[in-house]
Amino acid sequence: MNILHVINISFVIPYFFGKQFSYFNNRGYKEYIVCSSSEELRRFAASYDFEFYEVEILRAISLRKDIKAVYKIAKCIWQSKADVVTGHTPKGALLSMIAAYIMHVPVRIYFRHGLVYETAKGFKRKLLLYMDRLSAQLATKVVCVSPSVYKRSLEDKLNMGSKQILLSKGTCNGIDIERFNRDKLDYSRIERLKADLGLNRYNFIIGFTGRMVRDKGIIELVNAFKCLQGNHPNIALLLVGMLEKRDALPENIVNEIKRNSSIIYTGYVENAMIEYYYAMMNLFVLPSYREGFPTSVLEASAMELPVITTKVTGCIDSIIEEKTGIYVEHDSGSLAIAIENFYHDEMLCHEYGRNGRKFVVDNFEQHIIWKEIEKLYLEV
Known part of the structure; x- marks a missing residue:
């Protein structure tokens, strides 16, 4: 299977994936990353053995650039023949879920790493809530990274309960207990x-x-x-x-x-x-x-x-x-x-x-x- 992960900044790669790439590569999966361009992205690709596509994904909202990013992500999905698309961080998740839905990718996973609207107010809070709900609606599954995110997601009606899951007791990638020893x-x-x-x-x-x-x-x-x-x-x-x-x-x-x-x-x-x-x-x-x-x-x-x-x-x-x-x-x-x-x-x-x-x-x-x-x- 071909797995395409979408993030907006390369900084998160060791935390969200790291040795996960080796685990899935060894099991016959092909791993791809879509991310904003950086030297760090290229270093990580060499270190962790994944292929990547450079697409500008802004944290801020820019309608013109966001539409362009959705088009480019869709193109990456087609080129990689992705069977699974995972979206991480609010903006990366939203754009990837839109692109994957348009491209009829059968497995679309939104990783909900947190609830950014919790500390926002007014219009910004409403906008962030709408973005999260849209990402969840377009996903086939929503991974909540902690029990409390899972609980709050249901309380705030971000998606149907049948869509969301928790990986064991939480996190998106676990902890390398040999390294942190x-x-x-x-x-x-x-x-x-x-x-x-x-x-x-x-x-x-x-x-x-x-x-x-x-x-x-x-x-x-x-x-x-x-x-x-x-x-x-x-x-x-x-x-x-x-x-x-x-x-x-x-x-x-x-x-x-x-x-x-x-x-x-x-x-x-x-x-x-x-x-x-x-x-x-x-x-x-x-x-x-x-x-x-x-x-x-x-x-x-x-x-x-x-x-x-x-x-x-x-x-x-x-x-x-x-x-x-x-x-x-x-x-x-x-x-x-x-x-x-x-x-x-x-x-x-x-x-x-x-x-x-x-x-x-x-x-x-x-x-x-x-x-x-x-x-x-x-x-x-």
Whole structure:
């Protein structure tokens, strides 16, 4: 079978697919990607062994360019003789489902990675809701990446219940438990990285990985760290990810990140290195306002880190409360208290970390998810 995946940015390829390509290639499938052009796309194609088509897929709405993209995706479907089309991210999913419906592709799968309208208001919220419902209507199946996304999708009447499914207990690709394993890492490399970043002078490192935007709770995290810093000069905040213009952080928070010598901001880090950044952390924090299913929390848990997160869609499924992590409100004061509790209790950190790895291994190992995906491919 020929499988055509449509995404709008190559950055997501290691997270949404990664070794999945090898698994399906070895089972006789032919994998293609449609994505906006980038050097990274070409590197990933060589690394993961897939063919690709370059089509400009904008995150913003542009009627002329979107119609052109639908035409080009339809052409890619014809050229690849696609038996299955999967659409990822709101815009990639919408355009791919339109094109696949026009081309009569028998299996059209919309991966609902989250509910972007949750934090939107007014006309923008209504538009995002309409886009999601249209993608779902044109799809033959809708994969919700977490139980809470599944539940909210039904509550908001995004599609018929018979259309949507959950892959095991969630995610779109599972977690590589061999890669995200402290026992498999080169500890001399960890120490060199610590020294390069200036982290070897701290004995407690609070970590975050992901997009540096308001929706991720970065404002609350930075303010919580400032509250703690005066009493605990031996703590650091490690922020791994890109500052983005969309949903951008306020200027005072960006300035604090750049000015504060105990806040280590790395910018974009290659996915191939990310496990070494988790290995430097003592605690992982994601005070997000919305998620699909936060892969970063599962990666951190696989790396035996205790987790602090929020009770929002996606995040609520990512920990076992008071076993692998705890929930906090969107408030810098309560976040600071939660961080301090872990700071003062090393045994609790280790206990939550061990529980977290078991939780991931038992429920989110990649082959569990890939077998579920294959069942979808074969539904005609």
